[in-house]
Protein backbone atom coordinates (compact mmCIF):
# COMPACT_ATOMS: atom_id res chain seq x y z
CA UNK A 196 0.00 0.00 0.00
CA UNK A 197 1.16 3.48 -0.73
CA UNK A 198 2.00 5.75 2.15
CA UNK A 199 -0.70 8.29 2.93
CA UNK A 200 -0.31 11.57 1.11
CA UNK A 201 1.43 13.82 3.55
CA UNK A 202 2.23 16.66 1.14
CA UNK A 203 -1.29 18.01 0.89
CA UNK A 204 -2.90 20.40 1.02
CA UNK A 205 -1.05 22.31 -1.65
CA UNK A 206 -1.67 25.97 -0.96
CA UNK A 207 -1.02 28.91 -3.27
CA UNK A 208 -0.85 32.20 -1.39
CA UNK A 209 -1.02 35.33 -3.51
CA UNK A 210 0.96 33.54 -6.19
CA UNK A 211 2.26 35.91 -8.85
CA UNK A 212 4.11 35.01 -12.02
CA UNK A 213 5.38 37.81 -14.19
CA UNK A 214 7.38 36.97 -17.31
CA UNK A 215 8.60 39.42 -19.89
CA UNK A 216 6.60 42.20 -18.27
CA UNK A 217 3.38 40.22 -18.61
CA UNK A 218 1.43 39.10 -15.56
CA UNK A 219 0.65 35.46 -16.12
CA UNK A 220 -0.61 34.53 -12.68
CA UNK A 221 -2.19 37.37 -10.78
CA UNK A 222 -2.39 36.93 -7.02
CA UNK A 223 -3.77 33.42 -7.13
CA UNK A 224 -4.76 32.05 -3.75
CA UNK A 225 -5.91 28.48 -3.94
CA UNK A 226 -5.99 25.39 -1.75
CA UNK A 227 -5.81 21.93 -3.32
CA UNK A 228 -6.72 19.25 -0.81
CA UNK A 229 -6.50 15.49 -0.86
CA UNK A 230 -9.49 13.82 -2.45
CA UNK A 231 -11.04 13.60 -5.89
CA UNK A 232 -9.41 15.30 -8.88
CA UNK A 233 -9.23 19.06 -9.14
CA UNK A 234 -9.92 20.28 -12.66
CA UNK A 235 -8.57 23.57 -14.02
CA UNK A 236 -10.59 25.25 -16.72
CA UNK A 237 -10.32 28.59 -18.46
CA UNK A 238 -9.82 30.09 -21.90
CA UNK A 239 -6.57 29.76 -23.83
CA UNK A 240 -3.84 31.75 -22.15
CA UNK A 241 -5.68 31.88 -18.82
CA UNK A 242 -2.67 30.50 -16.95
CA UNK A 243 -3.58 26.83 -16.46
CA UNK A 244 -0.26 25.48 -17.72
CA UNK A 245 1.62 28.08 -15.72
CA UNK A 246 -0.22 27.12 -12.55
CA UNK A 247 0.69 23.46 -13.04
CA UNK A 248 4.32 24.35 -13.79
CA UNK A 249 4.52 26.45 -10.67
CA UNK A 250 3.16 23.57 -8.63
CA UNK A 251 5.81 21.28 -10.12
CA UNK A 252 8.50 23.79 -9.25
CA UNK A 253 9.35 24.36 -12.92
CA UNK A 254 8.33 28.00 -13.07
CA UNK A 255 9.38 30.26 -10.20
CA UNK A 256 6.96 32.60 -8.53
CA UNK A 257 7.65 36.30 -8.86
CA UNK A 258 6.01 36.85 -5.51
CA UNK A 259 3.70 35.04 -3.11
CA UNK A 260 4.36 31.51 -2.01
CA UNK A 261 3.36 27.88 -2.20
CA UNK A 262 3.20 25.53 0.71
CA UNK A 263 2.89 21.76 0.79
CA UNK A 264 1.17 20.68 3.98
CA UNK A 265 2.30 23.90 5.55
CA UNK A 266 5.91 23.66 4.40
CA UNK A 267 7.60 25.80 1.84
CA UNK A 268 9.58 23.89 -0.75
CA UNK A 269 12.27 25.09 -3.03
CA UNK A 270 11.06 22.89 -5.86
CA UNK A 271 14.53 22.98 -7.35
CA UNK A 272 15.29 19.37 -6.61
CA UNK A 273 16.98 19.84 -3.28
CA UNK A 274 14.20 17.97 -1.57
CA UNK A 275 13.90 15.04 -3.91
CA UNK A 276 11.98 12.90 -1.44
CA UNK A 277 8.91 15.06 -1.83
CA UNK A 278 9.52 15.87 -5.45
CA UNK A 279 9.68 12.22 -6.32
CA UNK A 280 6.05 12.05 -5.32
CA UNK A 281 4.98 14.54 -7.96
CA UNK A 282 4.67 13.88 -11.66
CA UNK A 283 3.34 15.82 -14.61
CA UNK A 284 2.16 15.11 -18.11
CA UNK A 285 2.85 18.20 -20.17
CA UNK A 286 0.47 19.63 -22.71
CA UNK A 287 3.06 18.78 -25.36
CA UNK A 288 5.16 16.02 -23.82
CA UNK A 289 8.73 15.56 -25.02
CA UNK A 290 9.64 12.04 -25.99
CA UNK A 291 13.13 10.82 -25.30
CA UNK A 292 14.87 9.57 -28.44
CA UNK A 293 14.36 6.00 -27.39
CA UNK A 294 11.75 3.31 -27.68
CA UNK A 295 8.40 3.70 -25.95
CA UNK A 296 9.40 1.06 -23.40
CA UNK A 297 12.74 2.78 -22.78
CA UNK A 298 10.90 6.05 -22.12
CA UNK A 299 9.01 4.36 -19.31
CA UNK A 300 12.12 2.56 -18.14
CA UNK A 301 13.88 5.91 -17.88
CA UNK A 302 11.28 7.13 -15.39
CA UNK A 303 11.47 3.83 -13.52
CA UNK A 304 15.21 4.11 -12.90
CA UNK A 305 15.82 3.56 -9.24
CA UNK A 306 12.91 1.19 -8.89
CA UNK A 307 14.32 -2.17 -7.91
CA UNK A 308 11.25 -4.27 -8.73
CA UNK A 309 11.33 -6.22 -12.00
CA UNK A 310 11.10 -3.39 -14.46
CA UNK A 311 10.24 -5.27 -17.64
CA UNK A 312 6.99 -6.46 -16.10
CA UNK A 313 6.13 -3.01 -14.77
CA UNK A 314 6.78 -1.50 -18.21
CA UNK A 315 4.41 -3.99 -19.81
CA UNK A 316 1.76 -3.24 -17.18
CA UNK A 317 2.04 0.49 -17.75
CA UNK A 318 1.97 0.14 -21.54
CA UNK A 319 -1.14 -2.01 -21.21
CA UNK A 320 -2.72 0.46 -18.80
CA UNK A 321 -2.57 3.28 -21.37
CA UNK A 322 -3.46 1.00 -24.27
CA UNK A 323 -0.04 0.87 -25.90
CA UNK A 324 0.63 -2.87 -25.55
CA UNK A 325 2.73 -4.06 -28.44
CA UNK A 326 4.12 -0.63 -29.22
CA UNK A 327 6.89 -0.83 -26.61
CA UNK A 328 9.70 -1.30 -29.10
CA UNK A 329 8.66 1.57 -31.38
CA UNK A 330 10.74 4.75 -31.30
CA UNK A 331 8.68 7.03 -29.07
CA UNK A 332 8.99 9.99 -31.42
CA UNK A 333 7.39 7.99 -34.22
CA UNK A 334 4.21 7.41 -32.21
CA UNK A 335 1.18 9.49 -33.11
CA UNK A 336 0.39 12.58 -31.07
CA UNK A 337 -2.28 10.78 -29.08
CA UNK A 338 -0.05 7.76 -28.51
CA UNK A 339 2.73 10.05 -27.29
CA UNK A 340 0.33 11.66 -24.85
CA UNK A 341 -0.65 8.25 -23.52
CA UNK A 342 2.99 7.21 -23.27
CA UNK A 343 3.68 10.38 -21.31
CA UNK A 344 0.93 9.39 -18.89
CA UNK A 345 2.47 5.93 -18.47
CA UNK A 346 5.84 7.56 -17.89
CA UNK A 347 4.38 9.83 -15.22
CA UNK A 348 2.62 6.92 -13.54
CA UNK A 349 5.90 4.99 -13.51
CA UNK A 350 7.03 7.46 -10.89
CA UNK A 351 4.25 6.20 -8.64
CA UNK A 352 3.31 9.78 -7.80
CA UNK A 353 1.25 10.92 -4.84
CA UNK A 354 0.24 13.99 -6.84
CA UNK A 355 -0.27 13.82 -10.58
CA UNK A 356 -0.55 16.94 -12.71
CA UNK A 357 -2.11 16.48 -16.13
CA UNK A 358 -2.11 19.35 -18.63
CA UNK A 359 -4.92 18.72 -21.08
CA UNK A 360 -4.26 14.99 -21.09
CA UNK A 361 -6.96 14.19 -23.63
CA UNK A 362 -6.61 17.19 -25.92
CA UNK A 363 -5.53 15.16 -28.94
CA UNK A 364 -7.16 11.85 -28.16
CA UNK A 365 -9.98 10.06 -29.93
CA UNK A 366 -13.19 9.37 -27.93
CA UNK A 367 -12.18 5.84 -26.96
CA UNK A 368 -8.75 6.91 -25.78
CA UNK A 369 -10.30 9.86 -23.94
CA UNK A 370 -12.57 7.47 -22.09
CA UNK A 371 -9.60 5.20 -21.35
CA UNK A 372 -7.65 8.12 -19.89
CA UNK A 373 -10.63 9.20 -17.81
CA UNK A 374 -10.90 5.66 -16.47
CA UNK A 375 -7.22 5.73 -15.56
CA UNK A 376 -7.67 9.07 -13.81
CA UNK A 377 -10.55 7.65 -11.81
CA UNK A 378 -8.62 4.50 -10.94
CA UNK A 379 -5.54 6.45 -9.93
CA UNK A 380 -7.60 8.87 -7.86
CA UNK A 381 -9.36 5.95 -6.18
CA UNK A 382 -5.95 4.73 -5.02
CA UNK A 383 -5.46 7.98 -3.18
CA UNK A 384 -3.41 9.86 -5.76
CA UNK A 385 -4.30 13.52 -5.99
CA UNK A 386 -4.92 14.41 -9.63
CA UNK A 387 -4.83 18.03 -10.75
CA UNK A 388 -5.67 18.41 -14.41
CA UNK A 389 -6.56 21.07 -16.91
CA UNK A 390 -9.06 20.60 -19.69
CA UNK A 391 -11.15 22.47 -22.21
CA UNK A 392 -13.80 19.75 -22.08
CA UNK A 393 -16.49 20.84 -19.62
CA UNK A 394 -18.17 17.44 -19.84
CA UNK A 395 -14.91 15.90 -18.74
CA UNK A 396 -14.67 18.37 -15.87
CA UNK A 397 -18.16 17.36 -14.74
CA UNK A 398 -17.32 13.66 -15.04
CA UNK A 399 -14.03 13.72 -13.16
CA UNK A 400 -13.76 16.72 -10.91
CA UNK A 401 -14.38 16.89 -7.22
CA UNK A 402 -13.75 20.59 -7.45
CA UNK A 403 -13.32 22.97 -10.37
CA UNK A 404 -10.99 25.94 -10.67
CA UNK A 405 -11.73 28.62 -13.26
CA UNK A 406 -8.83 30.81 -14.28
CA UNK A 407 -9.28 33.91 -16.38
CA UNK A 408 -6.45 36.21 -17.43
CA UNK A 409 -4.23 34.81 -14.73
CA UNK A 410 -6.71 35.40 -11.96
CA UNK A 411 -8.69 32.86 -10.03
CA UNK A 412 -12.24 33.57 -11.13
CA UNK A 413 -13.97 30.82 -9.21
CA UNK A 414 -13.21 27.67 -7.25
CA UNK A 415 -15.89 25.36 -5.98
CA UNK A 416 -17.19 21.82 -5.71
CA UNK A 417 -18.24 20.46 -9.06
CA UNK A 418 -22.03 20.41 -8.84
CA UNK A 419 -22.21 23.88 -7.31
CA UNK A 420 -19.71 25.28 -9.82
CA UNK A 421 -21.85 24.23 -12.75
CA UNK A 422 -25.33 24.60 -11.21
CA UNK A 423 -24.97 27.79 -9.23
CA UNK A 424 -21.87 29.67 -10.42
CA UNK A 425 -21.20 32.74 -8.32
CA UNK A 426 -19.01 34.75 -10.68
CA UNK A 427 -19.91 36.36 -13.98
CA UNK A 428 -16.86 34.72 -15.52
CA UNK A 429 -18.04 31.25 -14.54
CA UNK A 430 -21.53 31.92 -15.86
CA UNK A 431 -20.15 33.17 -19.14
CA UNK A 432 -17.59 30.40 -19.42
CA UNK A 433 -20.17 27.68 -18.87
CA UNK A 434 -22.37 29.35 -21.46
CA UNK A 435 -19.42 29.41 -23.86
CA UNK A 436 -19.21 33.17 -23.93
CA UNK A 437 -16.07 33.93 -21.96
CA UNK A 438 -13.28 35.26 -24.12
CA UNK A 439 -9.59 35.67 -23.50
CA UNK B 440 59.43 5.93 -57.56
CA UNK B 441 59.64 5.14 -61.21
CA UNK B 442 58.00 7.85 -63.21
CA UNK B 443 56.51 5.40 -65.69
CA UNK B 444 54.55 3.46 -63.04
CA UNK B 445 50.92 4.47 -63.16
CA UNK B 446 48.91 5.63 -60.19
CA UNK B 447 46.53 2.70 -60.54
CA UNK B 448 49.36 0.22 -60.44
CA UNK B 449 50.68 1.74 -57.23
CA UNK B 450 47.31 1.60 -55.55
CA UNK B 451 46.34 -1.85 -56.79
CA UNK B 452 49.74 -3.43 -56.25
CA UNK B 453 49.67 -2.36 -52.63
CA UNK B 454 52.90 -0.40 -52.97
CA UNK B 455 54.44 -0.57 -49.46
CA UNK B 456 55.70 3.02 -49.55
CA UNK B 457 52.26 4.26 -50.49
CA UNK B 458 50.48 2.20 -47.87
CA UNK B 459 52.88 3.21 -45.11
CA UNK B 460 51.96 6.80 -45.90
CA UNK B 461 48.25 6.00 -45.89
CA UNK B 462 48.60 4.15 -42.59
CA UNK B 463 50.43 7.00 -40.89
CA UNK B 464 47.84 9.49 -42.13
CA UNK B 465 45.03 7.42 -40.67
CA UNK B 466 46.79 6.87 -37.35
CA UNK B 467 47.58 10.56 -36.94
CA UNK B 468 44.13 11.82 -37.90
CA UNK B 469 42.23 9.17 -35.91
CA UNK B 470 44.37 9.85 -32.85
CA UNK B 471 43.72 13.56 -33.23
CA UNK B 472 39.97 12.98 -33.52
CA UNK B 473 40.04 10.73 -30.44
CA UNK B 474 41.87 13.40 -28.42
CA UNK B 475 39.59 16.12 -29.76
CA UNK B 476 36.51 14.07 -28.88
CA UNK B 477 37.72 13.54 -25.32
CA UNK B 478 38.15 17.28 -24.94
CA UNK B 479 35.48 18.64 -27.26
CA UNK B 480 32.42 16.58 -26.36
CA UNK B 481 32.56 17.22 -22.58
CA UNK B 482 33.49 20.85 -23.16
CA UNK B 483 30.67 21.32 -25.67
CA UNK B 484 28.17 19.62 -23.35
CA UNK B 485 29.34 21.73 -20.44
CA UNK B 486 29.02 24.90 -22.51
CA UNK B 487 25.53 23.86 -23.57
CA UNK B 488 24.29 23.32 -20.03
CA UNK B 489 25.87 26.13 -18.03
CA UNK B 490 25.23 29.84 -17.98
CA UNK B 491 27.88 32.32 -16.94
CA UNK B 492 29.06 35.76 -18.03
CA UNK B 493 31.25 35.50 -21.10
CA UNK B 494 29.66 32.27 -22.30
CA UNK B 495 28.35 33.87 -25.49
CA UNK B 496 31.84 35.15 -26.20
CA UNK B 497 33.31 31.68 -25.85
CA UNK B 498 30.71 30.31 -28.24
CA UNK B 499 31.50 32.98 -30.83
CA UNK B 500 35.23 32.29 -30.54
CA UNK B 501 34.62 28.55 -30.71
CA UNK B 502 32.54 28.91 -33.84
CA UNK B 503 35.22 31.11 -35.36
CA UNK B 504 37.91 28.55 -34.49
CA UNK B 505 36.03 25.99 -36.59
CA UNK B 506 37.56 27.80 -39.52
CA UNK B 507 41.04 28.05 -38.00
CA UNK B 508 43.52 28.00 -40.90
CA UNK B 509 45.62 24.81 -40.61
CA UNK B 510 48.86 26.71 -41.15
CA UNK B 511 48.04 28.93 -38.19
CA UNK B 512 47.37 25.89 -36.02
CA UNK B 513 50.63 24.41 -37.27
CA UNK B 514 52.52 27.60 -36.53
CA UNK B 515 51.09 27.81 -33.00
CA UNK B 516 52.08 24.24 -32.22
CA UNK B 517 55.46 24.79 -33.88
CA UNK B 518 56.15 27.72 -31.56
CA UNK B 519 55.03 25.63 -28.61
CA UNK B 520 57.18 22.62 -29.47
CA UNK B 521 60.24 24.23 -31.03
CA UNK B 522 63.44 23.88 -29.09
CA UNK B 523 63.12 27.36 -27.60
CA UNK B 524 59.36 27.01 -27.01
CA UNK B 525 57.68 26.24 -23.68
CA UNK B 526 57.35 22.53 -24.49
CA UNK B 527 60.59 22.30 -26.46
CA UNK B 528 62.28 20.04 -23.93
CA UNK B 529 60.00 17.15 -24.90
CA UNK B 530 61.61 16.99 -28.33
CA UNK B 531 58.28 16.43 -30.07
CA UNK B 532 58.77 18.67 -33.06
CA UNK B 533 58.92 16.76 -36.37
CA UNK B 534 57.35 13.65 -34.87
CA UNK B 535 53.95 12.05 -35.50
CA UNK B 536 52.97 13.10 -31.96
CA UNK B 537 53.44 16.74 -32.93
CA UNK B 538 51.16 16.17 -35.90
CA UNK B 539 48.52 14.65 -33.63
CA UNK B 540 48.72 17.68 -31.34
CA UNK B 541 48.39 20.12 -34.23
CA UNK B 542 45.41 18.30 -35.70
CA UNK B 543 43.82 18.02 -32.26
CA UNK B 544 44.01 21.81 -32.03
CA UNK B 545 42.37 22.01 -35.41
CA UNK B 546 39.60 19.49 -34.77
CA UNK B 547 38.66 20.20 -31.14
CA UNK B 548 36.79 23.45 -31.92
CA UNK B 549 34.78 21.68 -34.62
CA UNK B 550 33.74 18.86 -32.32
CA UNK B 551 33.16 21.15 -29.34
CA UNK B 552 31.07 23.64 -31.32
CA UNK B 553 28.95 20.94 -32.96
CA UNK B 554 28.55 19.09 -29.65
CA UNK B 555 27.52 22.34 -27.96
CA UNK B 556 24.87 23.01 -30.59
CA UNK B 557 23.58 19.43 -30.57
CA UNK B 558 23.39 19.11 -26.80
CA UNK B 559 21.84 22.54 -26.39
CA UNK B 560 19.10 21.82 -28.93
CA UNK B 561 18.31 18.55 -27.23
CA UNK B 562 18.41 20.21 -23.83
CA UNK B 563 15.80 22.75 -24.94
CA UNK B 564 13.58 19.84 -25.86
CA UNK B 565 14.24 17.65 -22.80
CA UNK B 566 14.66 20.32 -20.15
CA UNK B 567 11.16 20.33 -18.62
CA UNK B 568 10.76 16.59 -18.87
CA UNK B 569 14.07 15.87 -17.13
CA UNK B 570 13.35 18.50 -14.49
CA UNK B 571 9.94 16.95 -13.85
CA UNK B 572 11.56 13.52 -13.55
CA UNK B 573 13.98 15.11 -11.10
CA UNK B 574 17.01 13.83 -12.98
CA UNK B 575 20.33 14.49 -11.23
CA UNK B 576 22.92 16.59 -13.13
CA UNK B 577 25.25 13.72 -13.98
CA UNK B 578 22.49 11.53 -15.38
CA UNK B 579 21.13 14.55 -17.21
CA UNK B 580 24.40 15.02 -19.09
CA UNK B 581 24.70 11.29 -19.75
CA UNK B 582 21.15 11.24 -21.12
CA UNK B 583 21.73 14.18 -23.43
CA UNK B 584 25.03 12.85 -24.77
CA UNK B 585 23.59 9.38 -25.26
CA UNK B 586 20.44 10.57 -26.99
CA UNK B 587 22.53 12.88 -29.18
CA UNK B 588 25.01 10.13 -30.00
CA UNK B 589 24.22 9.90 -33.68
CA UNK B 590 24.64 13.64 -34.16
CA UNK B 591 27.83 13.50 -32.11
CA UNK B 592 29.20 10.74 -34.33
CA UNK B 593 28.48 12.99 -37.29
CA UNK B 594 30.47 15.73 -35.53
CA UNK B 595 33.39 13.34 -35.02
CA UNK B 596 33.32 12.38 -38.67
CA UNK B 597 33.29 16.05 -39.67
CA UNK B 598 36.36 16.48 -37.49
CA UNK B 599 38.02 13.48 -39.08
CA UNK B 600 37.28 14.78 -42.54
CA UNK B 601 38.94 18.05 -41.63
CA UNK B 602 41.99 16.33 -40.15
CA UNK B 603 42.46 13.87 -42.98
CA UNK B 604 42.25 16.58 -45.62
CA UNK B 605 44.51 19.23 -44.11
CA UNK B 606 48.15 19.68 -45.03
CA UNK B 607 49.17 23.03 -43.59
CA UNK B 608 49.43 22.07 -39.93
CA UNK B 609 51.17 18.71 -40.25
CA UNK B 610 53.68 19.84 -42.81
CA UNK B 611 54.86 22.58 -40.43
CA UNK B 612 55.10 20.48 -37.26
CA UNK B 613 55.83 17.12 -38.93
CA UNK B 614 58.33 18.23 -41.51
CA UNK B 615 57.21 15.67 -44.12
CA UNK B 616 60.10 13.34 -43.31
CA UNK B 617 60.14 10.30 -45.58
CA UNK B 618 59.13 7.14 -43.75
CA UNK B 619 58.49 8.99 -40.51
CA UNK B 620 56.13 11.95 -40.77
CA UNK B 621 55.08 11.79 -44.40
CA UNK B 622 51.30 11.59 -44.82
CA UNK B 623 49.01 11.49 -47.80
CA UNK B 624 48.48 15.20 -47.99
CA UNK B 625 52.08 16.23 -47.37
CA UNK B 626 53.29 13.61 -49.85
CA UNK B 627 50.89 14.84 -52.49
CA UNK B 628 52.16 18.37 -52.01
CA UNK B 629 55.79 17.26 -52.25
CA UNK B 630 55.48 14.70 -55.06
CA UNK B 631 53.47 17.09 -57.18
CA UNK B 632 56.13 19.77 -56.84
CA UNK B 633 58.81 17.16 -57.63
CA UNK B 634 56.88 15.99 -60.64
CA UNK B 635 56.18 12.42 -59.41
CA UNK B 636 52.60 12.56 -60.51
CA UNK B 637 51.73 8.84 -60.30
CA UNK B 638 52.40 8.67 -56.58
CA UNK B 639 50.60 11.98 -56.01
CA UNK B 640 47.63 10.83 -58.04
CA UNK B 641 47.60 7.42 -56.33
CA UNK B 642 47.57 9.05 -52.93
CA UNK B 643 44.94 11.48 -54.12
CA UNK B 644 42.73 8.58 -55.13
CA UNK B 645 43.15 6.88 -51.77
CA UNK B 646 42.44 10.15 -49.98
CA UNK B 647 39.30 10.70 -52.02
CA UNK B 648 38.17 7.16 -51.26
CA UNK B 649 38.66 7.82 -47.56
CA UNK B 650 36.78 11.12 -47.69
CA UNK B 651 33.90 9.47 -49.53
CA UNK B 652 33.90 6.64 -46.99
CA UNK B 653 33.74 9.17 -44.13
CA UNK B 654 30.78 10.88 -45.70
CA UNK B 655 29.07 7.56 -46.26
CA UNK B 656 29.59 6.78 -42.58
CA UNK B 657 28.23 10.19 -41.57
CA UNK B 658 25.22 9.57 -43.75
CA UNK B 659 24.78 6.15 -42.23
CA UNK B 660 25.02 7.58 -38.71
CA UNK B 661 22.31 10.07 -39.52
CA UNK B 662 20.08 7.37 -40.98
CA UNK B 663 20.70 5.11 -38.00
CA UNK B 664 19.80 8.00 -35.71
CA UNK B 665 16.53 8.50 -37.54
CA UNK B 666 15.82 4.81 -37.40
CA UNK B 667 16.53 4.24 -33.74
CA UNK B 668 15.49 7.57 -32.30
CA UNK B 669 12.69 8.61 -34.62
Ligand SMILES: Nc1ncnc2c1ncn2[C@@H]1O[C@H](COP(=O)(O)OP(=O)(O)OP(=O)(O)O)[C@@H](O)[C@H]1O
Pocket residue numbers: 214215217219237238239240241242243244245246286
Ligand atom coordinates in the same frame (compact mmCIF):
# COMPACT_ATOMS: atom_id res chain seq x y z
N1 LIG C 1 7.70 32.65 -20.52
C1 LIG C 1 6.66 33.43 -20.86
N2 LIG C 1 6.87 34.72 -21.21
C2 LIG C 1 5.83 35.52 -21.54
N3 LIG C 1 4.57 35.11 -21.56
C3 LIG C 1 4.29 33.85 -21.21
C4 LIG C 1 5.33 32.93 -20.84
N4 LIG C 1 4.77 31.74 -20.55
C5 LIG C 1 3.44 31.92 -20.73
N5 LIG C 1 3.15 33.16 -21.13
C6 LIG C 1 1.81 33.73 -21.36
O1 LIG C 1 1.03 33.50 -20.22
C7 LIG C 1 -0.30 33.24 -20.57
C8 LIG C 1 -0.76 31.97 -19.89
O2 LIG C 1 -0.14 30.86 -20.49
P1 LIG C 1 -0.51 29.37 -20.12
O3 LIG C 1 0.29 28.48 -20.98
O4 LIG C 1 -0.41 29.18 -18.65
O5 LIG C 1 -2.04 29.33 -20.55
P2 LIG C 1 -3.07 28.12 -20.57
O6 LIG C 1 -4.19 28.48 -19.70
O7 LIG C 1 -2.37 26.85 -20.29
O8 LIG C 1 -3.55 28.18 -22.08
P3 LIG C 1 -3.95 26.99 -23.09
O9 LIG C 1 -5.38 26.65 -22.80
O10 LIG C 1 -3.84 27.64 -24.42
O11 LIG C 1 -3.01 25.87 -22.90
C9 LIG C 1 -0.35 33.19 -22.08
O12 LIG C 1 -0.86 34.42 -22.53
C10 LIG C 1 1.09 33.03 -22.47
O13 LIG C 1 1.34 33.66 -23.70
Ligand SMILES: [Mg+2]
Pocket residue numbers: 243244245286358
Ligand atom coordinates in the same frame (compact mmCIF):
# COMPACT_ATOMS: atom_id res chain seq x y z
MG1 LIG D 1 -1.89 25.23 -21.37
